[in-house]
Amino acid sequence: MTIPDMTVDIGGLKLQNPVMTASGTFGYAREFEHYIDLNRLGGIIVKGLSLEPSKGNLPPRIVETDCGMLNAIGLENVGIDAFIQDKLPFLKTLCPPTIANIYGKTVEEYAMLAERMEPFDAVKGLEVNISCPNVKEGGVAFGSDPKLARDVVKAVREKTTKHLMVKLSPNVTDIALMARVAADAGADALSLINTITGMAVDLSTRRPKLANVTGGLSGPAIKPVALRMVWQAVQAVKIPIVGVGGIMNATDALEFMMVGATAIQVGTANFVNPGSTMAIIDGMQAWLQKEGLNDVKQLIGTLVTN
Amino acid sequence: MIAQDTIVLWNQPAAPGYYRMGLACATGFDTARPGQFVMVRTGTEATPLLRRPFSLLGLIREGDRVTGIEILFKVVGKGTQRLSRCREGDRLSVIGPLGNAFLVPETCRQLILVAGGVGVPPIRFLAQSMLEREGGFSRCVVFVGGRTKDDLVCITEFDLPGFLLDVSTDDGSQGNQGMVTRSLEKALDAGPADLICACGPSGMLKAVSVIALERGIPCQVSIEAMMACGMGACLGCAVKLQDDETRYRHVCVDGPVFDAHRLAW
Numbered sequence: 001m002t003i004p005d006m007t008v009d010i011g012g013l014k015l016q017n018p019v020m021t022a023s024g025t026f027g028y029a030r031e032f033e034h035y036i037d038l039n040r041l042g043g044i045i046v047k048g049l050s051l052e053p054s055k056g057n058l059p060p061r062i063v064e065t066d067c068g069m070l071n072a073i074g075l076e077n078v079g080i081d082a083f084i085q086d087k088l089p090f091l092k093t094l095c096p097p098t099i100a101n102i103y104g105k106t107v108e109e110y111a112m113l114a115e116r117m118e119p120f121d122a123v124k125g126l127e128v129n130i131s132c133p134n135v136k137e138g139g140v141a142f143g144s145d146p147k148l149a150r151d152v153v154k155a156v157r158e159k160t161t162k163h164l165m166v167k168l169s170p171n172v173t174d175i176a177l178m179a180r181v182a183a184d185a186g187a188d189a190l191s192l193i194n195t196i197t198g199m200a201v202d203l204s205t206r207r208p209k210l211a212n213v214t215g216g217l218s219g220p221a222i223k224p225v226a227l228r229m230v231w232q233a234v235q236a237v238k239i240p241i242v243g244v245g246g247i248m249n250a251t252d253a254l255e256f257m258m259v260g261a262t263a264i265q266v267g268t269a270n271f272v273n274p275g276s277t278m279a280i281i282d283g284m285q286a287w288l289q290k291e292g293l294n295d296v297k298q299l300i301g302t303l304v305t306n
Numbered sequence: 307m308i309a310q311d312t313i314v315l316w317n318q319p320a321a322p323g324y325y326r327m328g329l330a331c332a333t334g335f336d337t338a339r340p341g342q343f344v345m346v347r348t349g350t351e352a353t354p355l356l357r358r359p360f361s362l363l364g365l366i367r368e369g370d371r372v373t374g375i376e377i378l379f380k381v382v383g384k385g386t387q388r389l390s391r392c393r394e395g396d397r398l399s400v401i402g403p404l405g406n407a408f409l410v411p412e413t414c415r416q417l418i419l420v421a422g423g424v425g426v427p428p429i430r431f432l433a434q435s436m437l438e439r440e441g442g443f444s445r446c447v448v449f450v451g452g453r454t455k456d457d458l459v460c461i462t463e464f465d466l467p468g469f470l471l472d473v474s475t476d477d478g479s480q481g482n483q484g485m486v487t488r489s490l491e492k493a494l495d496a497g498p499a500d501l502i503c504a505c506g507p508s509g510m511l512k513a514v515s516v517i518a519l520e521r522g523i524p525c526q527v528s529i530e531a532m533m534a535c536g537m538g539a540c541l542g543c544a545v546k547l548q549d550d551e552t553r554y555r556h557v558c559v560d561g562p563v564f565d566a567h568r569l570a571w
Contacts, residue, residue, distance in 0.1 A: 027539040035309055035401075035537075047541075055553045062532045062542030067352040069534060073541045076554065220352040248352075271535040272347070272355060274309055274401065 004288040005295040006281070008042070010240040010263050011188035013097060013125050013163040015042040018257065018296060019281050022244050022267030023048050023101035023127060023167070024073065028087040029094065035274035040281060041096040042263060046087070048101040048129050051109055051116075053079035058211040063200045068219030068246070069268060070198050072212035075103060080116055088122050097124035099165065107151045114159035125162050128153060128187075131169030131194035143169030143194070146177060150185045157186030165242065168192040168233070170222075175229045176236035183237040191242040191265060192233055193226045219268040220246045227259055234260030234301065248276065250283025260301040307404055307537070308334045314396040315366070315374060317389075321459045323381050324424070325390050328366055330374040335403060338362055340432035341528050341563040344375065344402030345536035348388040356534050358385045361505065361562070362403065363427040363460070364434060375402075378459060380424045404536050405562050408432050408526050414500040416445040418493070418523075420514050422486055422506025423457050426450065428528045428563075429505050430463045442468055447493055451486025451510070455479040487513040499523050504566070515566035525566035531557040546570040 006017035020043035026032060029044050038044070056076025063070050078086065083100070091098040100123045104110040110128065117123050130152055131143035142148045153166055166182040168175065170193035179190055195216025200209040208214075226245025233241050243261030247253050248269045256264050269276035288296060315328035345357035358379075366374035381390050392398065408428065410417060417436065421429035433448060451474045452458045458480060464471045473481030474489050482489050487510065490502075494517065504514045505528040518525035531543035536558045544554035545561065548570045555561065 024541075025539060031537055031539045034307060053553065056541065056544065059542075059544045059554075060532050061544055062534050062540060064354060064356050067355060069356060071534070071540065071542060076541050076544070219355055268355070268534075271540050272357065273399070274535075274537065 002294055004285055004293060005297070006285060008262050008297060010165070010242060011163065013043075013188070015263060016096065017042040017281050017284075018263035019253065019277050019284070020099070020242070020263060020265045021045055021270060021277060022265035023129065025267040025270045028083070028091065030087070030090050032270070032274055036278050039095045041277055043097050043099055044091065044094065045099040045101055045127055045265065046083070046091070047077050048075050048103045049077050049080045049083050049113065050075065050103055051080055051112060053077065053082060060209065060211055061215075063209040063215070065198070065200055065217065066221065068217050068221035070200055070210060070215035070217055071195070072210045072215035074212065080113060084120060088120060092122035098122055099125040099127050099163070101127040101129050101167070103129040107148075107155050110152045111155040111159050114156040118160055118162070123162065125165060126156065126160055127165045127167050127191060128156050129167050129194070131167050131171075143178070144172050146181045149178060150181050153182050153185035153187055163188050165189040165191050167194055169194050170196050170225055170229055170245075176232050179233040179236045183239050187239060189240045189242055189262070190233060190237065191244055193222070193229050193245045196222050196225060218246070220248055222246045223252060227255060230256060230261050231259045231303075247280070248272070250280045250287060253280050253284055254287055254299065257296070257299045258301070258303050260303070262300055307402055309399065309401045310334060311397050312374070312400045314392050314394055314398060316394060317392050320378060322456045324378065324459045325381070326363065326376065326378050326460065327389065327392065328374055328376050329398060329400060330366070331372075331400065335365060335372045335375055338365060338372070338375070338403035339407035340435050341407035341428045342403035342405050343536070343562060344377065344400050345404065346377070346389070347399040348385040354383070354385040354388070357401065357536065358389075359530075359533060359536055359558075361428040361528060362431050364431045375400075378424070378427045401536060405558055406560070408503050408528070408563050410436065410439075410501060410503070415443055416498060416500045417443050418490070418499045418502045419446075419448040420451075420486060420490060420502060420504035420506065420510075421448070422451045422510040423453070424459070425504070425506030425510075425528070426459050427505070429503065430460055432503055433464055433466055433469060437466060437468075445497065445499070446470065447472055449474065449486050449490050449493070451475070451506070453477065485513070486510065487517060490514065491517055494521055494523070501526070504528070511566065512571045515569070515571065519567055526563050527566045527569070528562045529557060529564060529569070530562070533558050
């Protein structure tokens with residue numbers, strides 16, 4: 001039987017398969033080189049980068065919850081300069097496109113990050129994080145305010161010729177509106193969802209389990225919410241949608257594509273099993289073959305609702 | 307470090323609520339050192355989702371080859387409950403060996419080891435590995451503490467040639483009555499030490515660190531933190547050093563063994 005065509009195009013960026021790594025769950029890729037063949041990935045989205053190095057939130061930063069986990073890392077990262085100097089040379093040697101996730105505290109900071117990244121051809125795309133729930137300034141404010149979101153995306157668009165993906169927050173009332181705003185402001189693709197704001201309490205100590213009090217929920221618990229939001233975003237805009245949220249296996253990934261996602265990102269599953277992405281690629285391919293589909297694109301948006 | 311399916315060789319109660327588990331590993335642990343840890347997936351369901359970190363209690367050897375590992379755990383939550391129910395022949399996914407290790411310099415002649423409660427594993431592994439050391443030690447004392455005698459796990463493992471074992475329980479149900487740190491202080495008042503290596507509850511480690519610092523003795527501690535991945539990706543297990551305010555270290559890749567005098571307790 002022929003091997004199905006797994007290539008997809010997420011609005012000007014071609015991927016050898018739809019399986020990417022979600023920002024903040026895959027470090028800068030090197031962390032996983034002993035566990036998987038990095039060259040088999042569809043795309044690599046690195047840990048969110050800021051202009052200056054950021055040390056992140058006080059511990060404890062992580063707590064497990066039923067079918068998921070809460071994190072409040074607070075976007076600890078090496079900063080864009082150290083990324084370019086220390087991390088990019090390795091990423092450059094890999095086949096899958098590197099996508100740099102960026103976040104700023106102001107519109108200007110987002111623009112500066114885009115400008116700073118522009119000369120580096122090894123970075124094929126930007127994922128603009130307007131949705132992190134764990135940083136006090138920026139982050140979720142940009143992701144939940146349509147006007148601010150538009151300003152950020154427009155500012156980045158003006159400074160970059162690279163592929164531009166905007167990562168949307170689920171912590172909004174109307175995801176379709178946010179999707180339209182980002183698309184109209186010049187995004188090439190949208191990725192959703194980021195984590196859902198949540199909280200865990202230790203009854204015996206009367207304290208929140210996270211030092212930050214609240215954190216972002218991820219893992220299997222959020223998949224139904226992610227599927228619903230991807231479904232709504234797909235109806236709202238014409239640009240490709242990249243589905244994220246609780247994808248643990250090939251079945252989950254295929255469901256997102258059936259709902260209309262052109263590609264997917266694997267996040268928390270990387271923590272549970274560093275080989276998850278490989279298993280998902282293999283599993284998707286096997287399912288397509290079983291179904292007699294010779295191209296993964298034939299699956300996109302084929303959900304039957306009548 | 308690699309991810310692999312291991313087979314449970316044994317899973318035996320080691321004390322009330324504590325289990326000692328042997329896991330056959332096809333490969334990967336030949337160079338594993340005391341202090342290093344593994345991430346164990348306790349099942350395949352969505353809850354508990356994350357792997358659990360366990361310090362190595364020791365290696366299982368057949369001739370020159372390392373064919374498996376041993377871990378020790380206390381049943382505290384869903385993950386360890388699941389592990390406690392594992393039987394011989396069950397499969398468990400294991401990642402490791404991860405992290406750094408205790409480092410005993412060649413010049414060290416007087417070594418003090420301190421283990422509290424479920425902190426026994428890396429100290430036991432370290433004590434065993436010290437037996438192979440050329441020249442040995444002029445003094446080697448292991449202090450083991452627990453709340454009661456039921457929290458003294460695997461102490462017979464410290465019945466090693468050249469090692470002196472000193473046991474304390476908070477309630478006096480076995481050994482000296484009182485905190486392990488009191489015995490440690492007495493011993494240090496009686497004679498010097500070149501290095502202290504410790505693992506146990508955070509409060510105990512802090513106390514050991516203070517005792518060592520007061521006497522100018524180098525001290526290495528193996529610490530715990532909540533972590534999702536164990537390999538430097540989630541950045542959950544952040545820990546602060548006194549002498550570096552600019553960034554956190556991470557228990558999984560920069561530890562779990564730290565210079566006690568550098569940690570911001």
